[in-house]
Amino acid sequence: MYERSEPLLTINAAPATPGRGIFVFGAPRGGTSMVAGALSLLGVDMGRRQGHGNNEDLDIQEARGPVGELADAEGKALAAALERMRPVIAQRAENSEAWGWKDPHGAFYAPQVEADLPAPRLMAVFRDPQAAAQRVHMLTERPLFDALEDTLKLYERCRAYLAQTTQPAAMVSYEKALVRPALFVAQLAAFCGLSPGRxxxxAATAFCYPERGHGSPTDPGWPNRGAF
Structure with a gap:
């Protein structure tokens, strides 16, 4: 029998209760904005202050600081970033409703913060690496093959982390979510323990549309200037 792969693949099952500490990560230009925007439309608090067009929690991102040296798990830069981020995460953890945040570079520090999340849901978003790298190249003028190397290294960090964590975790295929958005939204809500209304x-299903663009879910989108 022919079986299609799923937009969201659960690695470690999650309880039916709402996620409090829904953490979305992957790689820059890799679909994390789409997942974070869909979560916001499903009722998840994804941060009081949102980055324009990227659905990132500015309080956590500003506490994290530059990503340049965060890849060194034993380095001083990561230790300092964690010291700054943990009070912000602890404050957000006081929220009794579903909450989370998105950081494309989150695989650099996910192992260190998972214990700080009251009811974690850990989601790594994967996109065609060439497409993600090409978008980085177009937007930043970073050499294409350097951008591709960066993307692949981040995806390897995601793979390694998902392979070892015992917390509720899932992989998301950006392309599959675009092809089957209704199924993806249903899987996303179920994994995160959400009970959204019709x-x-x-709204979340319409947001996962390739020609829309996946910045702020309150923006109307950009016809013919979308995700691809």
């Missing part, structure tokens, strides 16, 4: 489901 209008929320419809």
């Amino acid at each position: 209008e929320q489901i419809e």
Whole structure:
């Protein structure tokens, strides 16, 4: 029998209760904005202050600081970033409702913060690496093959982390989510323990449309200037 792969593949099952500490990571230009925007439309608090067009929690991102040296798990830069981030995460953890944040570079520090999350849901988003790297190259003028190397290294960090964590975790295929958005939204809500209403489901499904672009879910999108 022919079986299609899923937009969201659960690695470690999650309880039915709402996620409090929904952490979305992957690689720059790799689809994390789409997942974070869909979560926001499903009712998840993804941060009080949002980055324009990227659905990132500015409080956590500013506490994290530059990503340049965070790849060294034993380095001083990561230790300092964690010291700054942990009070912000602890404050957000006081929220009794579903909450989370998105950071494309989050695999650099996910192992260190998972214990700080009251009811974690850990999601790594994967996109065609060439497409993600090409977008980075187009937007930043970083040499294409350097951008591709960066993307592949981040995806390897995601793979290694998902292979060892025992917390509720899942992999998301950006392309599969675009092809089957209704199924993806249903899987996303189930994995995160959400109970969205019909209008929320419809809005999140419409957000996962390739020609829309996946910045702020409150923006109307950009016809013909979308995700691809």
